[in-house]
Amino acid sequence: MINWDLVKNLSDDLKSAWKSGKQVFICGNGGSATNANHLANDFLYGISPKDGKGMKVQSLCANIAVNTCLANDTGYENIFSNQLSTLAESKDILIVFSGSGNSPNVVEALLKAHDMGMKTHAILGFDGGKCKELADNPIHIPIDNMQVAEDFQMMIGHILMLDLKGKNENE
Numbered sequence: 625m626i627n628w629d630l631v632k633n634l635s636d637d638l639k640s641a642w643k644s645g646k647q648v649f650i651c652g653n654g655g656s657a658t659n660a661n662h663l664a665n666d667f668l669y670g671i672s673p674k675d676g677k678g679m680k681v682q683s684l685c686a687n688i689a690v691n692t693c694l695a696n697d698t699g700y701e702n703i704f705s706n707q708l709s710t711l712a713e714s715k716d717i718l719i720v721f722s723g724s725g726n727s728p729n730v731v732e733a734l735l736k737a738h739d740m741g742m743k744t745h746a747i748l749g750f751d752g753g754k755c756k757e758l759a760d761n762p763i764h765i766p767i768d769n770m771q772v773a774e775d776f777q778m779m780i781g782h783i784l785m786l787d788l789k790g791k792n793e794n795e
Contacts, residue, residue, distance in 0.1 A: 625765060625766070625767075626763065626765060626776075626780070627763065627764075630761055630762070630763045631763060631780055631783065631784070633745075633761045634719070634745045634761055634763065634784060635784050635787045635788065637717055637743055637745065637761070638667070638679065638717065638784060638788060639788060641679065641680075641716070641717050642671075642678075642679040642680075642788070644715075645680065646680070646713075646715055646716050646717065647680040647681065647682065647711070647712065647713070647716045647717070648667065648679055648680065648681040648682075648716070648717045648718075648719065649681070649682055649683075649684055649707075649708060649711070649712060649716065649717070649718050649719070650663060650664050650681065650682070650683050650684065650685075650718075650719045650720075650721070651683065651684040651685055651704045651718070651719075651720055651721070651729075651730060651733055652685065652720060652721030652722060652727075652730065652777075653685075653722070653727050653729065653730065655770070655771070655774040656721035656722060656723065656774060656777060657683075657685035657721075658685075659721050659774060659777045659778050659781065660683040660684070660685045660686075660719075660721055661683045661685055661686050662778070662781070663683075663778075663781040663784075663785070664681045664682060664683035664686065666781065666782070666785045667679045667681040667784075667785065667788070668680075668681050670785050670789065671785055671788045671789045679788075682711065684703070684704045684707050684708070684733070690703075690707065691703050694706050694707070700728070700729055701728035701729045701731075701732050702729070702732060703729050704729050704730065704732065704733035704736075705729070705732040705733050705735070705736035708733060708736045708737060708740065708742075709736060709740075712737070712740055712742060713740070713742075714740055714741035714742065715741060715742065715743065716740075716742050716743075717742060717743050717744075717745065718733060718734065718737040718742050718743070718744045718745070719744075719745045719746070719747070720733060720734060720744070720745070720746045720747075720755060720759065721746075721747050721748075721774075721777045722746065722747075722748055722749075722753065722755050723748070723749040723750060723770040723773040723774065724748075724749070724750050724753050725746070725748040725749075725750065725751070725752045725753025725754055725755035725756050725764075726753035726754050726755070730755060731754050731755060731758065734746070734755060734758040734759060735758065738758070743760055743761075744758070744759045744760045744761070745759055745760065745761045745762075745763070746758075746759035746761070746762045746763065746764075747763045747765075747776065747777045747780055747781075748762060748763065748764045748765065748773070749764075749765055749766075749767050749768075749769075749770065749772070749773025749774075749776065750766070750767070750768055750773065751766065752764040752766075763780065
């Protein structure tokens with residue numbers, strides 16, 4: 625059901641970003657937004673060695689003032705892409721979480737990331753939607769239940785965290 629080679633690709637890209645000081649951005653809606661916040665914390669702090677630092681990572685869902693301002697002023701579909709325009713650089717990483725793969729703001733984030741030369745990953749449920757075609761590395765779990773799709777996001781995220789923590793401890 626899960627293509628583990630794609631999960632390994634994401635892990636390798638995260639490790640590379642961590643080592644090179646590139647940033648990682650994560651986004652989603654609803655439960656997927658909460659998962660983005662949770663995993664941003666895990667990648668920032670949970671993988672860091674006691675005497676070192678974690679990954680440069682931000683959840684684009686975390687700042688409610690920014691998100692509501694952008695939604696009001698530019699449209700909800702632009703809340704993530706506008707943040708990327710200001711915060712991200714070429715070769716940074718975007719990870720999107722989406723049950724359907726069709727959320728307009730997540731689709732716009734992927735389009736903006738591509739325009740900026742970012743590497744894009746997605747963890748998707750249902751049929752993967754538009755995001756499955758747009759992401760460089762779409763991890764698609766063909767499950768027709770939003771809650772289970774969100775559970776897979778967290779499961780894969782925690783596997784990534786443990787893998788990164790293990791890679792760090794073994795170096």
